[in-house]
Structures are given as structure tokens and as C-alpha cells.
Amino acid sequence: MNSNSNPRTGLFVEELAHLRLLHLADSALPIGSLAHSFGLETLVSSDILRVGELPNFLQGYLQEAGLLEAVVLRDAFHLVGVESQGIFATRWIALNDLLSALKPARESRAASATLGRNFLQAVMGVADQSVPRQAWESSLEAKSLIHQSAAFGLVSAVLEFDEDHAVLAFLHQMTANLVSACQRLMPLGQNEALRILWSLKPVMADVAARSAGGSLETGSCTMPLLDWGAMEHPGLSTRLFVS
Numbered sequence: 001m002n003s004n005s006n007p008r009t010g011l012f013v014e015e016l017a018h019l020r021l022l023h024l025a026d027s028a029l030p031i032g033s034l035a036h037s038f039g040l041e042t043l044v045s046s047d048i049l050r051v052g053e054l055p056n057f058l059q060g061y062l063q064e065a066g067l068l069e070a071v072v073l074r075d076a077f078h079l080v081g082v083e084s085q086g087i088f089a090t091r092w093i094a095l096n097d098l099l100s101a102l103k104p105a106r107e108s109r110a111a112s113a114t115l116g117r118n119f120l121q122a123v124m125g126v127a128d129q130s131v132p133r134q135a136w137e138s139s140l141e142a143k144s145l146i147h148q149s150a151a152f153g154l155v156s157a158v159l160e161f162d163e164d165h166a167v168l169a170f171l172h173q174m175t176a177n178l179v180s181a182c183q184r185l186m187p188l189g190q191n192e193a194l195r196i197l198w199s200l201k202p203v204m205a206d207v208a209a210r211s212a213g214g215s216l217e218t219g220s221c222t223m224p225l226l227d228w229g230a231m232e233h234p235g236l237s238t239r240l241f242v243s
Contacts, residue, residue: 013160021161024123024152025169027177031118036111037181037241039229044185045236048225051188055196058175061223062203066174068221069149070167070211072099076153077163080131088131089138092154096139098216099147105230111243113145120151131158167211171204184240 027033043049049057075095082088096116103109124132135154139146149170156166179197182188233243 017159017161018165020159021156021165021169024119024155025173027173027180029119029122031115031122032242033115033173033177034180035241036115036177036243037185037233038108038111038178038243039105039226039231039233040178040181041185041239041241042229042232042236043225044182046229048229049186051182051186051192054179054182054188055199058178058196058200059203061178061226062171062175062200062207064221064223065226066171066204066207067211067214068099068102068216069174070171070208071214071216072147072149073153073156073167073170074163074211074214075216076150077157077166079154080157085134088134089142092135092138092150093142093144095216096144096147096150099150100145102216102221105227107230107233107243108227109145112147112149115148116146116151119148120146120155123151123155127155127159129158164208164212167208168204171208172201175200175204181241 023029040049072095076092079088079091079095082091100109100113103112120132120136123129124136132151132155135146135151138144152170153166156163176197179188179193183190183193230243233239233241
């Protein structure tokens with residue numbers, strides 16, 4: 001029997017893609033996500049952010065930073081399929097450079113780039129695909145950063161993940177990592193952390209939907225308090241996180 005005529009064949013491909021997406025969006029992926037608070041540690045240390053304020057704070061984070069990263073992810077997703085290697089490299093570098101410019105805090109910019117570089121390296125270690133390697137070599141040659149959302153979007157397209165599912169998975173991972181950081185920084189128990197993350201899922205879905213019509217050319221992320229927290233982080237007397 002021809003395998004192409006087997007209805008299970010197409011379903012198996014979808015199931016495999018879904019499993020791989022879950023794997024790459026897992027906070028346990030060894031790329032260093034748990035080492036970064038993106039400025040949260042400073043806010044908690046300064047008694048600016050408390051447990052009761054977390055839901056509203058994280059909602060604002062998703063609506064600002066989350067939306068920007070989701071737009072970048074989608075732009076990177078659509079780079080796959082560009083036939084000219086030169087055009088691909090130019091657009092890939094420009095996308096990452098523009099996101100770098102939209103991250104005023106050096107610490108947050110460096111953290112995003114570290115995770116992006118580690119993510120792309122991890123994928124190249126398990127998936128024999130030419131596009132991620134081409135992106136890696138282009139960035140290396142241009143001395144350009146590789147941001148996590150851009151790398152995630154590019155890999156999602158290469159591995160044939162559903163675009164909308166990839167955006168949702170990334171937003172969930174990003175938020176879950178911040179909640180995890182808060183559990184180590186403040187008296188936030190597991191049940192309350194679960195409740196907060198659960199309550200934010202409608203916000204993630206809304207941000208993902210809005211990102212479909214977004215444009216990085218007119219995008220921005222207005223979170224001056226968190227930028228300040230990231231900039232002040234190296235000066236803390238004691239630090240649990242890298243950023």
C-alpha cells in the first residue's frame with residue numbers, strides 16, 4: 001500500500017511537528033533561559049514589584065514586549081522560502097539589527113541575543129537543516145546578533161510548524177520563564193504561579209492574534225521601568241540572575 005494514501009501519514013507528520021514544537025518551547029531546553037530575569041530582579045530588589053502586582057505587570061509585558069517579539073517571530077518565519085541566499089542574509093541581518101535597536105537596555109538586548117544564539121546552536125545539533133546554518137553564518141560574518149524570537153520563528157518555518165501555534169508557544173514560554181524567575185525572587189508559591197500563568201493565556205491569545213497584522217517598521221516596546229531595571233541590574237550588590 002502506498003504510504004501517501006494512508007490517512008495516518010499526514011496525521012503523523014502533524015503530530016511529529018507538534019511534539020517538536022513542544023520540545024523547543026520547553027523552558028527546560030538547555031539554552032540558558034532560567035538564568036535571565038530581564039530586569040525583574042532589580043524591580044523586586046527595589047521593592048517596586050510585588051506578588052499582588054504580578055498579573056497586571058505580566059499582562060502589560062505581553063502587550064508590549066510580547067507583541068514586539070511575536071511580530072519579529074512572524075517576520076523571521078516568512079524569510080524561509082526566499083530563494084536568493086543574498087536576499088535572505090540581508091533580510092535576516094536587518095531583522096535582528098532592527099530588533100536590537102528597539103531594545104534600549106544593553107542587558108536585555110544581550111540576554112535575548114544569548115538565548116537566540118544558544119537556541120539556533122541547539123537546533124543545528126539535532127536537525128540537519130541548511131537554513132539555520134545559513135542564518136548562523138550570515139550573522140557571524142556580519143557581526144550581527146541573533147535574537148531568540150527571530151531564531152524561533154526561522155526554525156518554526158524550517159520544521160514546518162504552524163505559524164500561529166509557534167507564536168503562541170513562544171509567548172507562553174516567555175511568560176512562563178518570567179513567572180519562574182519571580183518564584184525564585186519573591187514569596188510566590190507554586191499554586192499562585194499556576195493561577196497567574198493560567199489567567200494570562202487569554203492575553204497571550206489576543207497578543208498572538210494582533211501580531212498577525214503588526215509591522216516591525218512601526219513597532220516599539222514602551223516599558224521604561226523594566227528597561228531601567230535591566231540597566232541597573234549589574235549594580236546590584238547580590239544577583240541571582242545574569243540579567
